[in-house]
């Protein structure tokens with residue numbers, strides 16, 4: 540991966556020395572604009588393709604003016620459901636942008652579509668043994684182990700600041716049991732500054748032999764449904780790529796009440812220590828991220844966006860506009876940028892500008908025409924051949 544600007548980060552993605560700084564932006568504005576079911580002007584040159592009839596509404600004018608004059612004529616807004624309306628479809632991925640505050644001096648964070656904060660658990664976690672990160676060809680392996688101060692400390696330390704931001708903050712939630720997830724979400728419910736929840740279900744379900752929620756449709760649906768009952772906040776659920784077929788899991792999560800899916804979390808991998816006497820990472824296993832996983836993420840977004848009727852937000856190896864366009868083409872309505880932020884924290888905001896410029900160049904009033912262009916046309920009647928040849 541090409542490093543454009545070197546930024547020193549700690550293993551957990553925080554920038555030493557900046558963690559306590561207050562954000563420079565203080566404008567008070569609700570993060571969530573009410574959802575309008577208004578259908579955009581049919582005369583506008585841009586509409587979501589036919590296949591996106593069930594997708595979130597795109598093409599609404601943003602409730603808030605964009606800060607970028609260059610984007611003023613292109614509508615980049617996206618509605619992820621339940622009132623979570625983003626000014627643009629470029630988000631930053633959980634675990635790669637801290638709590639947002641760490642970057643507010645170097646990035647125009649209010650121009651991001653949304654910030655997914657670090658994974659948050661019920662109790663504080665010290666994380667996994669070191670080493671926790673290592674570079675790999677085209678990416679990195681991390682085993683941070685969800686180091687975080689716990690939900691109460693996150694609320695106490697950041698929520699007031701987030702409430703003053705225009706950019707919505709989505710809290711990434713992790714747990715070891717359904718009760719854990721529900722309790723974290725219950726504490727986040729109603730706290731000003733929390734715009735939504737992203738469930739990280741790539742966590743072992745301790746009460747069920749440590750099997751990850753994300754790899755079993757029943758467990759994934761169970762935790763989603765329990766959280767859904769506990770909150771009216773917009774609920775995004777993050778898919779794991781570490782499964783044979785993600786489609787039944789995605790469907791089960793959608794049926795259980797998720798407002799949107801995010802895909803994908805990291806791929807499970809290991810590295811070997813130089814001595815060749817043991818695995819390199821302190822936790823043995825790590826999550827692979829970065830450009831190396833983009834084809835896998837593309838495949839999963841392609842598959843999932845054809846089987847669910849809720850928005851799909853893509854994540855995995857985004858480093859440039861072409862990656863964003865690829866993910867939109869396979870059905871994503873928004874994209875998160877993760878590992879690439881470590882090399883260049885300004886990339887996500889630049890992608891917002893570049894997406895607007897691309898739409899203008901192609902004469903689009905919104906980015907809706909870019910969505911789903913590489914998907915197969917919606918199936919018509921089932922093939923009679925399928926019936927004929929069934930054994």
Ligand SMILES: Cc1cc2nc3c(=O)[nH]c(=O)nc-3n(C[C@H](O)[C@H](O)[C@H](O)COP(=O)(O)O)c2cc1C
Nearest residue numbers: 632633634658681739803804828829855856877878
């Ligand atoms: C250092 C690091 C920490 C991460 N922490 C979390 C986390 O706490 N919760 C989560 O859902 N995903 C976490 N992720 C996964 C990312 O959000 C993202 O899904 C993944 O890295 C793929 O995107 P990328 O290739 O653009 O990095 C983390 C990734 C990295 C590299």
